Amino acid sequence: MTPTGSVFLAAVLVCCELLYLRVARHFGIVDTPNERSAHTGLAIIRGGGVLFWMAALVAFVHSGFVYAYFFAGLTLVAVVSFLDDLRSLAYQYRIGAHLVAVGLLLYQLDYPMPAFWVIGLLLLAGAGILNAYNFMDGINGITAFYSLVTVGTLWYTTLQPASSQVIDSLLPNTFVALLVFSYFNARNQAICFAGDVGSMSLAFIVLYALAQFMITKQTWLPILFLAVYGVDSGLTIGQRLYRRQNIFRAHNLHLFQLLVHKRHWPHLRVATLYSLIQVAINLLVLQALTWSFVGQTMTAVVVVGLLISVYVVVKVRLMNA
Template sequence: MTLTAYVFLTTLFFGIELAYLRLASRLGIFDKPNERSSHTGEPVRGGGILFWFAALCAFVYSGLAYPFFFAGLTLVTLLSFLDDLYTLPNRYRLLGQFLGVWLMLWQTGIWPAEGWVYIPVLVVGVGILNAYNFMDGINGITALYSLITVGTLWYLQGEQGNQSLYGFTMIGLLVFTWFNARRKALCFAGDVGSISMALLILFLLYTAIIARQNYLLILLLGVYGVDSVLTILHRLWLGQNIFQAHRLHLFQLLVHRLRWPHLRVSALYAGVQVLINALVIWALTEPVAIQIAVAAAILGLLASLYIGVKRRLMR
């Protein structure tokens, strides 16, 4: 695309976000603090709906290149937006997410060789969607982390894949970052934003894994993954309901116990993921034994940091 096209898209996305903010303010769609929230005030909820519009523009621009994936994205976006408004029962949200991930897999045309593997693949996919949603709790974290992840995947794919989806998604993220990554956010992504971005990233990540035949790329979600999984295990050990709102994620404790500014914590998470991504990119050309050692070292270090810092914060 030309520079003029990028400028036009940026202007268009700013207009869409401003229009949504005005509409949401009139309708009272605000992100009211609860047991999970780490913010004060009531910014507009659901500003991440811009990600779906970015995907829509990419879908049209590419000549309707990936209809099954876009159908799945539209389904989870709609259900997540309704959940932002009314709090849907878990069974409806999960059913929609399973269908969305299934349509994404159908779009790639790559399925597990054994039929029984379908179920764990779908479960892992839905788990990633919800983990990404759980991590959306402070100003800038979804915006900055997603920019790093999508940007890295775009770099790895080079001229392969659907360039418009990468480019349009990055522009949408940059525009959303302007509204969200500030001391007092004008809007939060909401479930509609974090879930739709998670499915977008899952699609891009899965296609990259297929193209390179290398599962080391899963570590591009390493920081979020370790925080999410270990927090779930911690809550199960405490006997808590993991579906209820809470403030036990490490990033939440850094905000509430150490009183760190939101943007500092968000930048820390994104910065650590940048270092991991650089190491993953280097390891992709190394022998399998080295890749396994790198993966073990990254996961071990992340887990050790999580456990050590969290113990100190919860004394």
């Protein structure tokens, strides 16, 4: 994408966001403060992340409609998530739509189909990643900053001379949309939240690009591009299951939520911290891609082990404070 094209797209997306904000205010599409959101006494526009689907639509048209199955899955996820933003849907419907969407994504990858039981595991893993990404959207700036790091890293990998990935406008368009969204969300008092439509659409785009990159490099190591989110979301879900809580209900047990509630850190400080840690991990992963299988495995073990250790130590201290 040319600089002129990026500026034009950003201008169009700003106009779309302003229009959406007016429509959302008119119809009362606002986020009701709860334990998960870490906001109190505020009614903020929900669903501002619809920009990410719009950016993907522009990329889809620009590509000549070459990844129709991916875009169909993305649209399914976006529609179901937006409906959930408007009026909470039963989790069975949401999970069913996520599984179908991930199936379309896998078909789009045009990779030799593995055994049926492997496909089943991939569907569950894909749906799990989508929902974990969504669970982490609870404070101002975290979705914007963290996704800028993840999408930016994946975009960088497509620009390398040795890359065999198809270079199109999906990732740069998403990056521009994230910059626009950051203006409205990454502030002390957000104008709008991404909503499920935003975080789920982003997760689906990231999952597609990540799967393409792992197939290209023939390694699972790039999954560490989601390591910080993965550890916080995964261990928190495990804690809630241990407590026999409904993991789909609002809560305040994520580490980033405790930092806001217990330590009273500003939202943007926590979001920046998470993003910077992920930047460091991503740089390490990019270096480790040329290492042996043993070296890559040890890298993954050390990174995940350190993240888990920090998570447990800090969380225990916060919960006992």
